[in-house]
Amino acid sequence: MSTALHELSATPAPTGAAVHRPRRRSRARRACAAALALLVGFALVGPLVLGDPAAQDLSRFLEPPSWGEPLGTDDYGRSVLTRLAHATRLSLVLAVLCVATALVLGATTGVLAAWRGGWVDAVLRGVSEIFVALPALLVVLLVAALASGGSLVAIYVGIALAQWVEYFRVVRARAGLVLGSPAVEAAGLLGLGRLHVVRRHLLPDLRPLLTTLASLGMVTSVLAMSTLGFVKVGLEPPRAELGLMITESFPFYDVAPWMVLGPVGVLFVLTVSLLGLRDGEDAA
Amino acid sequence: MSTRTPAPTGTTGRLRADLAATDVVVRHFGRTLVDVPRLHLQPHRPLTVVGESGSGKSLLAHALMGTLAPELEVTGAMRVGEASFDLADRRGRRRLWGRELALLPQEPVLALDPTMRVRQQVAEGAAGWPADRRGALRGADERLDGLGLAHAAGAYPHRLSGGMAQRVAYAAATIGGAHVLVVDEPSKALDRPAVDRLADLLLAHAAAGGLLLTITHDLRLARALGGDAWVMRDAAVVEAGPVEEVLERPSTDYARALTGADPARWSRRWPTVHPAGTGPSGPGVEPGVEPGVEPVVEGRDLRKAYGDQCLFAGLDVTIRAGERWALTGPSGAGKTTLGDVLLGLTPADGGRLRRADRAAGRLQKLYQDPALSFPRRVPVALSVDDTARRHGVDPARVAMLVEQVGLSPDLLGRRPDQVSGGELQRVAVVRAMLTRPVLLLADEATSRLDLLTQQVTVEALMGQVVEDGCGLIVVTHDEALAGALTEHRITLGDDPRR
Numbered sequence: 001m002s003t004a005l006h007e008l009s010a011t012p013a014p015t016g017a018a019v020h021r022p023r024r025r026s027r028a029r030r031a032c033a034a035a036l037a038l039l040v041g042f043a044l045v046g047p048l049v050l051g052d053p054a055a056q057d058l059s060r061f062l063e064p065p066s067w068g069e070p071l072g073t074d075d076y077g078r079s080v081l082t083r084l085a086h087a088t089r090l091s092l093v094l095a096v097l098c099v100a101t102a103l104v105l106g107a108t109t110g111v112l113a114a115w116r117g118g119w120v121d122a123v124l125r126g127v128s129e130i131f132v133a134l135p136a137l138l139v140v141l142l143v144a145a146l147a148s149g150g151s152l153v154a155i156y157v158g159i160a161l162a163q164w165v166e167y168f169r170v171v172r173a174r175a176g177l178v179l180g181s182p183a184v185e186a187a188g189l190l191g192l193g194r195l196h197v198v199r200r201h202l203l204p205d206l207r208p209l210l211t212t213l214a215s216l217g218m219v220t221s222v223l224a225m226s227t228l229g230f231v232k233v234g235l236e237p238p239r240a241e242l243g244l245m246i247t248e249s250f251p252f253y254d255v256a257p258w259m260v261l262g263p264v265g266v267l268f269v270l271t272v273s274l275l276g277l278r279d280g281e282d283a284a
Numbered sequence: 285m286s287t288r289t290p291a292p293t294g295t296t297g298r299l300r301a302d303l304a305a306t307d308v309v310v311r312h313f314g315r316t317l318v319d320v321p322r323l324h325l326q327p328h329r330p331l332t333v334v335g336e337s338g339s340g341k342s343l344l345a346h347a348l349m350g351t352l353a354p355e356l357e358v359t360g361a362m363r364v365g366e367a368s369f370d371l372a373d374r375r376g377r378r379r380l381w382g383r384e385l386a387l388l389p390q391e392p393v394l395a396l397d398p399t400m401r402v403r404q405q406v407a408e409g410a411a412g413w414p415a416d417r418r419g420a421l422r423g424a425d426e427r428l429d430g431l432g433l434a435h436a437a438g439a440y441p442h443r444l445s446g447g448m449a450q451r452v453a454y455a456a457a458t459i460g461g462a463h464v465l466v467v468d469e470p471s472k473a474l475d476r477p478a479v480d481r482l483a484d485l486l487l488a489h490a491a492a493g494g495l496l497l498t499i500t501h502d503l504r505l506a507r508a509l510g511g512d513a514w515v516m517r518d519a520a521v522v523e524a525g526p527v528e529e530v531l532e533r534p535s536t537d538y539a540r541a542l543t544g545a546d547p548a549r550w551s552r553r554w555p556t557v558h559p560a561g562t563g564p565s566g567p568g569v570e571p572g573v574e575p576g577v578e579p580v581v582e583g584r585d586l587r588k589a590y591g592d593q594c595l596f597a598g599l600d601v602t603i604r605a606g607e608r609w610a611l612t613g614p615s616g617a618g619k620t621t622l623g624d625v626l627l628g629l630t631p632a633d634g635g636r637l638r639r640a641d642r643a644a645g646r647l648q649k650l651y652q653d654p655a656l657s658f659p660r661r662v663p664v665a666l667s668v669d670d671t672a673r674r675h676g677v678d679p680a681r682v683a684m685l686v687e688q689v690g691l692s693p694d695l696l697g698r699r700p701d702q703v704s705g706g707e708l709q710r711v712a713v714v715r716a717m718l719t720r721p722v723l724l725l726a727d728e729a730t731s732r733l734d735l736l737t738q739q740v741t742v743e744a745l746m747g748q749v750v751e752d753g754c755g756l757i758v759v760t761h762d763e764a765l766a767g768a769l770t771e772h773r774i775t776l777g778d779d780p781r782r
Contacts, residue, residue, distance in 0.1 A: 182651050183659050193674065204659065
């Protein structure tokens with residue numbers, strides 16, 4: 001009996017509940033969007049204004065934060081703020097590239113597998129299962145090891161390859177549902193063609209899923225990149241990168257603890273704001 | 285929520301008595317959805333509330349149960365035997381659920397827990413649960429056995445037919461010994477025999493001295509239950525009295541319109557384009573074939589089975605342009621499957637199927653749930669416009685069709701889930717008609733609609749079908765509807781055991 005009653009209490013008029021919830025959520029989302037916009041602004045404008053991240057001034061060895069250098073200087077006397085701006089830009093650009101590549105690759109293959117079925121589906125699923133079986137970090141490490149040391153392209157290809165599977169599997173499952181629905185059957189009877197199915201059925205249905213996955217993918221990419229930098233697999237030292245910056249500041253933690261705050265803070269804000277944005281889209 | 289009423293005292297003894305409610309008002313942001321000054325349920329006098337969708341009849345039932353959605357504001361008082369309740373205090377009646385008050389919900393298939401076996405699900409409602417597990421399970425078995433469901437006790441709900449799920453829900457709702465039974469739209473998507481069986485169960489409950497309040501738009505069910513009937517419209521009761529009075533000799537215009545909307549009473553007959561009656565089936569029967577009228581769809585010796593369940597075999601069908609056919613039979617007899625086979629949506633297991641060349645791309649289908657036949661996330665207008673553009677239809681004709689089926693154009697700007705079922709089905713009619721179909725399959729297209737909405741939708745559909753001279757296959761379990769719309773008939777699955 002209880003099951004029947006619980007089901008019912010939700011049925012009569014769900015509109016009211018749906019009206020109230022987004023409002024509270026949207027405040028948190030707005031804060032996240034603002035934080036993200038600030039970071040992006042910093043990454044875009046910073047490198048233009050602040051100058052060369054590799055400019056050394058050994059006389060200014062490990063200076064504490066001051067008005068001239070809000071985040072102090074590092075062990076080579078380089079401005080931490082300048083390096084942070086360059087590192088943030090690098091992280092964001094590379095993350096966007098990785099996510100875009102993984103998304104396009106995964107969504108296309110996913111739709112293809114669901115649509116064509118048969119051997120196309122079997123082959124694509126087999127390939128995707130190989131990637132699922134390999135730990136993502138291993139894929140990245142493999143590509144990075146194959147490429148010449150510290151190349152950006154290796155990191156990009158590695159992370160994109162590690163991520164496309166997720167899009168493939170989610171898109172394939174959802175596209176299979178959509179393509180099997182009466183709506184698509186009706187569209188077939190009406191002679192509306194494939195373009196219509198993609199534009200009106202698949203894309204609108206997949207869009208919220210893909211945005212959710214993409215914002216999560218951004219976080220994963222940024223973190224993966226800095227993790228690689230941290231273990232010194234990814235990019236090599238003169239380049240400003242968030243993970244590398246954290247590693248480089250470790251030996252001086254007892255004399256210059258502020259050095260580590262910048263990159264850690266950027267990573268933290270980036271992750272939280274991207275996850276916060278994602279929360280609002282989950283409703284779909 | 286402020287006024288707490290004393291808890292009912294006689295909880296040990298059954299409150300074998302009447303139920304009275306006064307001044308039941310349900311509001312949503314100031315709009316009144318239900319306004320019933322007085323309701324009195326007595327033993328041996330079932331009350332049935334009829335009316336169209338949105339008249340507030342289901343909300344009335346939920347207001348009495350205390351299961352309204354939280355954003356709806358409700359006031360009023362209710363008395364069950366000696367115990368009285370404030371309707372605004374929803375939680376006060378929780379303890380009565382299953383023991384004194386039970387609700388038989390709409391769409392029982394959705395109300396049952398899909399992850400639980402039927403037996404456990406029914407046992408959960410027993411008085412001894414969970415302390416006396418074994419006793420409760422025994423009770424559940426007895427009840428299921430009494431309903432002819434002993435074989436389904438170990439099944440999960442997805443394996444039940446609609447009628448079986450309805451009976452399981454009935455067992456679950458009444459096993460706690462509830463004296464007051466509230467039944468909400470029990471006949472939705474059930475075929476005739478299943479509704480009749482349910483009516484028998486409800487009558488047995490009433491005959492045993494239980495109180496019965498039924499919400500339905502099925503006038504036959506209302507007649508079968510007897511007792512009193514109310515006609516509700518726009519939140520208020522417009523007519524009340526004994527069932528025979530209200531349904532046979534209604535005094536208000538609205539009640540007359542409602543009872544007249546029963547397909548059995550339709551006076552309107554739609555003209556056929558090709559009155560030359562061709563025999564329904566059989567290889568030898570080919571009388572009066574006019575020259576040039578080749579069959580649109582012709583099937584010989586069609587066969588289809590799902591697993592070891594044979595749906596039909598050795599079936600011959602010949603459908604010519606402009607003919608109107610009904611596919612009838614009980615649920616699960618393969619009506620929809622046969623329709624899909626004829627349209628080429630499902631392959632047959634055997635037999636020959638031939639479709640005329642001019643039928644290519646001009647076979648259309650209306651679905652039972654129109655919301656599922658439109659892309660879910662885009663405005664309805666886009667689907668219609670895409671179809672019009674694809675088939676080179678003049679936008680003026682689209683506007684004209686929309687007007688002909690009685691829809692307001694601004695309705696098209698909404699998404700499918702924001703349009704009511706009846707209206708959306710009419711949009712589906714417009715969309716199908718844009719392709720100038722030679723054959724239209726209406727798969728239970730109106731079975732989820734209330735009578736008045738069904739009448740409006742059918743008028744719109746038939747108006748277009750007649751004007752275009754389009755053939756029609758109506759899949760339905762409603763004999764009266766089949767009789768009113770079509771002149772040819774295929775009946776599947778005459779098996780009375782179903």
